[in-house]
Amino acid sequence: MPANHPTVAHGKVGVLLVNLGTPDGTDTTSMRRYLREFLTDRRVIEWSRLFWYPILFGIVLNTRPGKVGKAYETIWNKDLDESYLRTYTRNQSDALAAAFESHSEVVVDWAMRYGQPSIPDRLTALKNAGCDRILLFPLYPQYAASTTATVNDKAFETLMGMRWQPALRTVPPYHDDxxxxxxxxxxxxxxxxxxxxxxxxxxxxxxxxxxxxxxxxxxxxxxxxxxxxxxxxxxxxxxxxxxxxxxxxxxxxxxxxxxxxxxxxxxxxxxxxxxxxxxxxxxxxxxxxxxxxxxxxxxxxxxxxxxxxxxxPCLNDSAAGMAVIEAVVRRELKGWV
CATH class of the missing domain: 3.40.50.1400 (Rossmann fold)
Structure with missing residues (x-):
């Protein structure tokens, strides 16, 4: 082994909570960027690109960003200048990390399928933190190809660019848990x-x-x-x-x-x-x-x-909501933690 070979962090177990996504702001540019990423996903819109793209780029992305931005403005978390989806997902990640405080090998993080923080960024961060095993948790109780599957797709696409991949588990639907x-x-x-x-x-x-x-x-x-x-x-x-x-x-x-x-x-x-x-x-x-x-x-x-x-209200980061997330994560980590 070369003397300058870098030390590779290892031995950690990552948990990545992933929700749908959120624009960075309510302005037209932020909305257009978010909607473009969302509506070009082949899992979301399964129509032929030849049919869909002229509609998307000719009409939808010129008309909907302003309209959707105004809707977001009415429910924006003004205190943190972000959507409540971002606020709650971060809070869920923080609460889950606290629940696993006694397990020093567990690293909890969160990402969005569309927008920031992205799945590739957070998976790479977990790997660099020494997570050689990662549990991917698409935050959808019921499975749909346009939600759960596209989260999994993006995660495995990210792994395709890695020479040394972490082992990856995906959380199954928990609609009847x-x-x-x-x-x-x-x-x-x-x-x-x-x-x-x-x-x-x-x-x-x-x-x-x-x-x-x-x-x-x-x-x-x-x-x-x-x-x-x-x-x-x-x-x-x-x-x-x-x-x-x-x-x-x-x-x-x-x-x-x-x-x-x-x-x-x-x-x-x-x-x-x-x-x-x-x-x-x-x-x-x-x-x-x-x-x-x-x-x-x-x-x-x-x-x-x-x-x-x-x-x-949704379960959000309430005690009851976190009890569900924690129960699912503890079950799916068995054998690793």
Whole structure:
């Protein structure tokens, strides 16, 4: 071995929490950069590039950055000048690191699939810190190719550029994990206990995917339905009391149904006066929960005759939310820690 051969750090175990992503700011340039990375991902938009790119670069990236930026502005964490998704993901990483304080060999970090900090940057940092084994945790309870798979893709793409790769484990979906089901059930009951009124209906609103993705074999819809079946069983409720809907559709395709916005509108028109909405598929509150549900869905409900609307926060970095993340990580690290 050459005398100047560098000392290689080793013996550590990394845990990388990864969420969807966030723009760096609400300005048009930051939004365009973020949306371009997101909407050029072949896992997200599966259309032919010949068809999609003229639409994306000719229309979408010239019209949506301003509109989406204004939406982000309404839910921006002004104190830290960042999105709440970034705030909560960092907090989750810090809390998990504290939970593993007695395991000096464990290094916890966080990244975003789109935007900063990136998966390649944080995987490289963990490797340089001596992590020869890394647990990759896509923060999605239900598996979808457009979420979980693209996180895994990016991680393995990063490894392709390494001569000396760390061993990599990926966290499987945990849509039916008892700790997760219990945390959701508790968050619903605790929130309702804090209201001065009783919801007639609680909607569980998941992010949608195109029907075509489901028909190609994506398990997402089935896992969402199982999650809510288990939560209903835990609460002793039926499907009329706790309904499952899907939000955030984009483009001309049919997406998973029933649609959240249409359901909220119809419930109000049918005479339902009091509803609450929870987002079980989101580990952290973000644009899709804080603006699309807490604000926009609430407005739809009130405009159509509804009287009381409440958004049930995501688990975020709460004690219950962290108990879920920690339980999954401890299980998946077995044999390594």
């Amino acid at each position: 008892p700790a997760y089901i219990e945390a959701l059930a508790q968050s619903i009951t605790t929130h309702i206990e804090g209201l001065e009124w009783e919801p007639e209906v609680v909607l569980a609103s998941f992010h949608g995917i195109p029907q075509s993705y489901f028909k190609k074999g994506d398990p997402y819809h089935c896992q969402c339905m199982k999650t809510m079946r288990l939560v209903r069983e835990r609460l002793g409720w039926d499907e009329k009391k706790l309904m499952t809907t899907f939000q955030s559709r984009f483009g001309p395709e049919e997406w998973l149904q029933p649609y959240t916005d249409k359901t909220v509108e119809q419930l109000a028109k049918d005479g339902v006066k009091r509803i609450a909405v929870i987002n079980p598929g989101f580990v952290s509150d973000c644009l899709e929960t804080l603006e699309e549900i807490a604000v926009a869905a609430g407005e739809i409900f009130h405009e159509n005759g509804g009287e009381h609307f409440s958004h049930i």
